[in-house]
Amino acid sequence: MKVLHIVTLHTPTHDFGGPTRVALNLCRGLRAKGEQAALVALGDNFPAGRLPRSVDGVPARLFQARHVLPRFEVSGITSPALLAAAPRMLRSADVVHVHLMRDLITLPVAMLAARLGRPLVLQTHGMIDPTRNRVAQAVDVLGLRRVLKEADAVLHLTPQERELTEAVVAPDPMGPAYRLVNGVAPQPMREPGGAGRPPTVLYCARVQEGKRPQDFVGAIPTVLDKHPDARFVLAGPDTGALADDMLALARSLGVGHALEYIGALDRTGVIARLRAADVYVLPSIKDAFSVSVLEALSVGLPVVVTRTSGLAPDVAAAGAGRLVDSAPDDPRNGARIGRAVLELLDPGAGAAASRAAWRLARESFTLDAVVDTLREIYGAVCGRVSAGPSRPTPPRAP
Template identity: 35%
Template sequence: MTYISEDGAFGGPVAVAAGHAEELARRGHQVDLLAGWDGKARLSIPGVNVGLFRARKVAPGLSGLTSIGLLSYLRAHAADYDAIHVHMGRDLVTLPAALLALSKGRRVFLQTHGMVMPDNRALAKAFDAALTRRALGRADSVFVLTDAEFDGVTAVAGETVTPVIARIPNGVATRGVSAERDVDPPVVLFLARLHPRKRVLAFAEAARELSESGVRATFRVIGPDEGDLAAFLAYKSEHRLNQLEYAGAIASGAAVEELSKATVYVLPSFGEVFPMTVLESFAAGTPVILTDECAIAPDLTARGCIEPTTGEPRDIARAITQLLDSSDRRAALVEAANDALTDWLAIGAVADRLEEAYA
């Protein structure tokens, strides 16, 4: 996979890959997880051989990362593997890795995490023409999360490429925990990259509305800066929001621990496909507020797993108030989420699908 860093900047795909690896190793498979690395982060997965290789930027953004060490290792050891599962984005780590493994005659499975969707920017078009379409067309299978991602991958592949695509959900281990926490005042958590698409400023506006109306709660923001930190801190300072705090970034694998300390988790982002932090919140027993624009939101709403919101600050504030005021509502969301983790979103069910595909 692309990148493991101390600030958890590539959090969702890391959590998914680690979950797959741990469950497959638990079932008796020999599993290696290979990733680009910032030279600082630590990652340990029970039963899994973790290989971290320094990644460096050769161009701006995550897409500009490459890891000569990872690609050299794979070139030398690709024949050791019966299946190579690449958590792939438009970058110079995973795309070359996928093509290298294919050139060695290995069985290759790609998982795109919503990162390979139609994009008219020049850099995306260049990646697709040079690398992406070749990888999609030659892989044994491409794993997608939703029907929308299925359509997107098909569109990126183009008319001359017919990838084999399978829909497999994300999954986490069921923990069977309770929604009730001895937290006073209650903690309302935003945990995501501080990127404009994640909309931390909408969370801040909702926190302001609730603080000014006398709601007693701590509004905590956790995540690495990807463009919105300065604006967030300026907004907090301008409105003197002492109840709103920024706790910095956390390492990969630490999300469930942070979520387990919260009373409510809020993800106000648009353009999400299948956010892993929502599943991790389910595993932590923490009720979730999610925008109804998220691709997986309709299914989660139908199952009663989330409190849906339009994503506008006033509606986010309404949803937060509803959950803080009702322990019964919080408990109902957690119970429904546990039911979903037992079947649809259980890591065991996901691993069953992976084993079938690899075989």
């Protein structure tokens, strides 16, 4: 089976984050099971404009990004060359898997795939929900609602995401819905922190407002009161141009000496940092199903996440970390996170959460199991498409 994964953007520093990482993970998993999976995306910020032909071992067809609407950031980039090549690429695929957002690449490609009658799978990553933004509403009318209704499968991470996506097309029905969680490759259990080593607290995600790095920095004073030698590492691409502000915030709090910003990391670097840390913190208030949290769990690293994140119920049920209450611009966010970190720095509590985190990733979120589910979805989609328009719609996933 030949599968094309269409995602908006890939850069050397993984600026687009989750959707591209999920697409690459799924492609690798599919290829390991004998399928022909490849990535199609825009490429940007590569040295001398030399776009790679593979990414992390996955064959890739990258097209140079053109910033036609800079004020819309990633939603305002496109490539006439990609759109011109799309009909030929789509006709050659058995399944077209689009990681959909309101943009100038994934949406037009999804619309074209539907028009060509190609088996179409949409994955929204929590990015498609009702909006009051007039530009986004216009995009919905011009094509998003139609493609959601015409898709052969619409994948959701959580029941809440499915409900929000369905609300975009209501009162019309959306295409058949299936739940597909994110998955990560199993990893060996990390070694617990040794005596004499300062405790290390890690943030490893895009440095932008939506991820709330300021709440990570705000936790530092609370932790240093009990562990004055603790180190805080801020890692990830500075897509929000906030890294300098975070360092300045730490200095203003009198804890600048405890915070280090190390920039973007490749996959190997991410895993190495996770293995070397004692607690992982992601303060994002709205995060559908964070791959970075899954990667932390996969090495047995306890996590601190907000109650509103998609993985919060799983973390709580397994005892794999701590949940915190959080709200935008609430000055208490940092102290709450700090107290949760302190709980996990207790040797007994930390060891228990570490074992629970590793088990949770192994039992519920392995990439191998996710890919098996995805292949079943592909099979159902291809079967319905070949059966013609009179095929019955299968029951929706819970």
